């Protein structure tokens with residue numbers, strides 16, 4: 001294999017993709033498997049899981065799977081124990097893909113809605129990272145990819161709990177990229193716009209919101225899962241662009257120290273101001289759908 005082919009190969013690498021039976025997770029499993037990775041995936045519905053596994057087997061993909069509800073702490077622990085014995089204690093890629101949504105006005109959300117959405121979208125991914133940390137570290141080159149959303153950056157009116165959880169995922173990715181860089185673990189967050197999956201049916205199946213989504217999308221259409229899985233896959237070791245930025249951010253911010261020294265810090269202050277300006281201006285954006 002040439003060095004160029006090696007750079008774009010995941011042969012010999014292991015991956016866990018949560019929620020790989022439908023939508024974006026399904027496309028990510030196929031993308032990573034197509035590059036040669038050995039994958040484990042999970043979902044709640046056993047029939048769907050077995051159906052996917054037999055189709056992947058026919059295509060020669062190296063994919064195994066477990067029935068697991070990532071909302072359950074004990075099932076998450078069981079999943080990682082199984083993964084550890086399957087992959088000999090080493091994991092290169094963790095894709096925290098599972099996510100769900102309920103769309104209502106904020107005043108109508110119940111405490112149960114809040115717990116369900118936060119545990120599915122945030123707590124499960126947080127705990128999966130904690131559980132997977134020893135395996136990612138042992139691999140010598142670990143990568144975490146979170147499936148966030150544009151809703152985690154700007155107001156989309158898709159539900160405040162989902163949006164808050166996705167905003168927290170973005171911040172979690174930044175923090176882990178800095179905290180675990182010393183363990184050679186990268187962390188990135190991919191934030192898709194509307195993608196044609198069962199989760200987005202609620203919006204894409206509604207003529208009025210589909211029209212607005214199309215008008216707000218430069219391509220004039222929602223995205224396809226394969227267009228996101230490509231981003232997910234370039235965030236893992238073969239890629240060179242996306243996965244670098246959090247560590248780069250870490251480098252200069254880490255160099256800065258706090259409080260920063262006035263001497264030779266001028267350009268760093270300039271960068272910090274630009275960053276804060278971009279952050280504030282994007283967080284002011286609001287997109288009505």
Ligand SMILES: NC(=O)c1ccc[n+]([C@@H]2O[C@H](COP(=O)([O-])OP(=O)(O)OC[C@H]3O[C@@H](n4cnc5c(N)ncnc54)[C@H](OP(=O)(O)O)[C@@H]3O)[C@@H](O)[C@H]2O)c1
Pocket residue numbers: 018019020021022023024025042043044045046048068069070071096097098099100120147148149150191192193194195196197198199200
């Ligand atoms: N589609 C979009 O427009 C869009 C946009 C921005 C961000 N995203 C994000 O992208 C990610 C994937 O979304 P998607 O649209 O592909 O979702 P989807 O079509 O609903 O598919 C979700 C997958 O996750 C599994 N799953 C759901 N809850 C689970 C749980 N508690 N435990 C284990 N597996 C579970 C589902 O299988 P089972 O039902 O069998 O468990 C399914 O395989 C999510 O984090 C979502 O927030 C999606």
